[in-house]
Amino acid sequence: MFKHARQNRTFEDVIFQIQESILEGRLKQGDKLPSERNLREIFKISRGTLREALRALEQKKLIQIKTGVNGGAFVRQVDTQQISESLDLLLRYQKISLKELEEFREAVEPLVAAQAAKKASKADIKELTMLVDSIEKGLNAEQPNYDDLIEKDAKFHLTLSRISRNRVFESVLGTVYENINRYFDQFLPKDVEILKEIYKDLRKIVISIEAKDPDKAKSIVLRHIAKFATTMKGRENR
Secondary structure (H helix, E strand, O other): OOOOOOHHHHHHHHHHHHHHHHHOOOOOOOOEOOOHHHHHHHHOOOHHHHHHHHHHHHHOOOEEEEOOOOOEEEEOOOOOHHHHHHHHHHHHOOOOOHHHHHHHHHHHHHHHHHHHHHHOOHHHHHHHHHHHHHHHHHHOOOOOOHHHHHHHHHHHHHHHHHHOOOHHHHHHHHHHHHHOHHHHHHHOOOOHHHHHHHHHHHHHHHHHHHOOOHHHHHHHHHHHHHHHHHHHHHHHOO
16 A cells, blocks of 8 residues: 655654545545554654654544554544645635635635525525524614624625535635635725625525525625625725
């Protein structure tokens, strides 16, 4: 399964070989890697280099290192968490530009809305309706709470991703919406009129999903994203 590590890049090559074995299915969840001694002999590397490589794989959540009599390095389940954690760091420190964020949202969120329109149950539609009703109620308050309403908007989009019944959509969009307020705070005016526009669009999305019209849901979401992206880019260029 493994071969001698390339001497000019031993650390990276050890990580690459083990990682590829896991991702290609040659090593499966729960499998135990060979002992440190055997791995050192296979790769022809020092104990320090091997342990550094194993720690890096553990940080990637590809393996779990256990101590004790029955310890060793065990293969973990590969899931969407690894993707989300890397994306979380990029968004948290705003290493993703507004343009990149807009392109991602325009490519993914209309598709999510279309899938939601196809798959939504009566309970799902009720949940979305209640969310939009709560936004309307907040807008009609004497002093609308901007941050609270933006959070409900994020919850609406997260609910759509869950209704799409696709764990990749749900995981990745969950990470995006956990961090998107950083971009809103910087580039979206704290204006109640903007909140009213958001409310109108969300209400239209619910109506299209209730009508089980994926094309309509997709087009409304696309316009919704483009509208607010234009507003945010205008402030970015000031």
